[in-house]
Amino acid sequence: MKARDIMTSPVISVPPDVPIREVAALMVAHGFTALPVVDDGRLVAIVTESDLLRSRYGDQDAADTPVREAMSTPVYGVDPGAPVELLARVMVDDRVRCVPVLDGSRLVGVVTRRDLVRVMARADRPTATGGAGELG
Secondary structure (H helix, E strand, O other): OEHHHHOEOOOOOEOOOOEHHHHHHHHHHHOOOEEEEEEOOEEEEEEEHHHHHHOOOOOHHHHOOEHHHOOEOOOOOEOOOOEHHHHHHHHHHOOOOEEEEEEOOEEEEEEEHHHHHHHHHOOOOEOOOOOEOOOO
16 A cells, blocks of 8 residues: 555645634644645745644734744655555654655645544554454
8 A cells, every 4th residue: 555545635834924714714624733834835944733732832923924933844754656665664653643645745645643544444454464444
């Protein structure tokens, strides 16, 4: 199974000049823990809940600060053909919750930890014992 098979697309993203308050509201409204930051169609960063909290939590001025001042860089992504095993390894080893899927420099999707867990939970997925949906 490949990234293209499980990625979320189209992607909800934000430009770098959006205020932190709006990014926080978007995350809460959609249940996201991170959002891609895109400038002219090109992925430039990821902004996470932790990034927002580090941006002087509770400070009124911080809420109006552009997300470019809080976002995480550098950011890397995977090709749509990347195997899900690679995605899982990256998420665990690098402690990230989502991995952008890129076609060149264009953001085409996002794979989250939840997407990978959803694949694990599918009844039609073969298990280690060989039977579809069997446990142990």
